[in-house]
Amino acid sequence: MVINKTWQSRAADWMIILIISMLSLLCIAPLWLTVAVSFSDKAAVAAGMVTWRPVGFNLLAYQKLLEDSHFFRAFGISLQRIALGCTINFVLTALMAYPLSRSVKQFKHRNVIMWFIVFTMMFSGGFIPWFMTIKSYHLLDTIWALVLPGAVPVFSVILLMNFFRSIPKELEEAGEMDGAGPWYMLLRIYLPLSVPALATITLFSIVGHWNSFFDGLILMNKPANYPLQTYIQQLVVQINMDEVSPENLRLLAKLSNKTLNAAKIIISMIPILLVYPFLQRYFIHGIMLGSVKE
Template sequence: MLLLVLVSLLFAPGLIPTYLVVRQFNLIDSLWALILPTAVSAFNVIVVRAFFVNLPEELIDAARIDGASEWQIFRRIALPLSKAVLAVVGLFYGVGYWNAFFNALLYLNDASKWPLQMVLRTYVINGTEMGTAEMGQAVEAAPPQTTIQMAILVISIVPIVIVYPFLQRHFTKGVLTGAVKG
C-alpha cells in the first residue's frame, strides 16, 4: 500500500486526465468536483503513517493482551495519541481548501456555487467594481478600488489567522513526527 501511495505522490496525473475523470463521473458544476479530486493527499497519508509507525509497540501489545480488537486499539489508543498529527493534517486540508480557486475555475460553471476565493479572484483580477450600482450617487465618495480590493483580501485571511493559534501548539510536534531523528 505504501508503494502505491509513493507512486501516486511521484507520478501525479496531469490537469487533462483529472478533468476527464471528473467529467466521466458527472461532477462538473457540482461541489463534489472541488472535494473529491483532492480528498486524499499522498503527502498527508505518509505523514500520518509515519506517526502511527512510531507509536510504542508495547502499548499496542498491552491492549492486545487485555483483549482489545484492532478497531478498539485504533479508537481508544491510537486516535487519542494522534491529536497532534491530525491537527496538522486538518490544518493542511483547511488551508488548502480555503485557498483553492483553480478547481472552481475548471469545474464550476454556476457562479452561485463559487467558493469565496473564486469570487475574490474574479473581483481582484477582473477589477470588477462591487457595489457601484447600489451606491448610486455615493460613488464619488467611495475609496479607490485598490483600497477596497486589498481590504477584501485581508478580510479573507481572517478565518485562517483565527484558527491557526489554536492548532499551532500541535503543529511542530505533528510535522516533525516523521522526521529523521539524530
C-alpha cells in the same frame, strides 16, 4: 550551571534576532499594506500615497462589502468546502495510515500499496484526464468536485503513518492481550495519542481547501458556485448605471477597486488567522515526529 557568554556569542545572538525580526517585518509588510489600502481614500490609493498607514481613513470599502451578496455566497461555499473536505480528509487519512503503519507480518501487502501511494506523489495522470474523470462522474458545478479529487492527501497519510509507527509497540501488545481489535486500537489508543499529528494534518487540510482557487475556476461553470478564493481571483466590480442611486454614485466616487478588493482579502484571511493560533502549538511537534521513520 550558568555559563557566561563571550561578547562574540552575544553579538551573534543579537545578529540572529535582528535578521529574524527583519524577515518577520518583510512577511508582515504585505498584509499591513493591504489593511492600510482597505481603509484609505480612493484618490490616495490611486496616487500611490498609501504606505504604512491609511490615508483619508474611511470604512466605505467594508460598508460596500457588507452589501455584496456574491462575496458572502462564495464565503459560505468555502466554509462548506472546508467542513466536507476536512472531514473526508481526516477519516480517509486515518483509515489509510493505520494499516500502513503495521508490519509486513500484520499486513502482507503493505509495501506494495505503499509504493503505489509514493508513485502518486511523483507522477500524475495530467490535467485533461483529471478534468475528464471529474466530468464523467457528473461532479462539475457541485461542491463534491472541490472535495473528492483531493480526498486522500498522500503527504498527510505518510505523516500520520510515521507518527503511528512511533507509538510504543507495548501499548498495542497490551491491547491485544486484553482482546482489543483493530478498530478499538485505532479509535481508543492510536488516535487519542496522535493529537499533534492530527492537528497538523487538519491545519494542512484547512489551509489547502481555503486557499485553493484553480480547481474552482476550472470545475465551476457558473460564477455563483465559485468558492471564495476563486471569487477573489476573478474580482471585477460591475456597475449597472441604470440601477445606481445618487447615494451609491457618491459612494463609488470615493471607492476604488483596489480598496474594495483589499477589504475582501482582509475579510477572507480572518478564518485562517483565527484557526492557526489554536493548532500552531501542535504543528512543529507533529511535523517532527511524523516525518521521521524508525
